[in-house]
Amino acid sequence: MTAANQQIRIDEEVLRAHVRSLEDAAETLRAAASAASGGVGASAFGALCGSLLGPAISSLGDASESALTTATALATGSSSGLKSTVDSFSDVEDKAVETFRAMEGTGR
Numbered sequence: 760m761t762a763a764n765q766q767i768r769i770d771e772e773v774l775r776a777h778v779r780s781l782e783d784a785a786e787t788l789r790a791a792a793s794a795a796s797g798g799v800g801a802s803a804f805g806a807l808c809g810s811l812l813g814p815a816i817s818s819l820g821d822a823s824e825s826a827l828t829t830a831t832a833l834a835t836g837s838s839s840g841l842k843s844t845v846d847s848f849s850d851v852e853d854k855a856v857e858t859f860r861a862m863e864g865t866g867r
Contacts, residue, residue, distance in 0.1 A: 781838035
């Protein structure tokens, strides 16, 4: 099959809804990363367990914050890239419609 005999349908509204979903996900992830950055002090586990659990939980919190920050960047980049793609498709479609209408008007 060649591109000439394929029908490609791009639903701009569906893609823009996906952009909004990615932006919402990025905001949720950003808030979670911010919450994870607070850390938990050793005193949160009492005198007996604090020295054992404090460092382990802090390490887990640091790893969680890093993963959430990376996921935020991924969602933000994906939404930005998809938005640019949708905008480009929309521009190309608008120009194609203008061109075909002009051709019809001149009898081509």
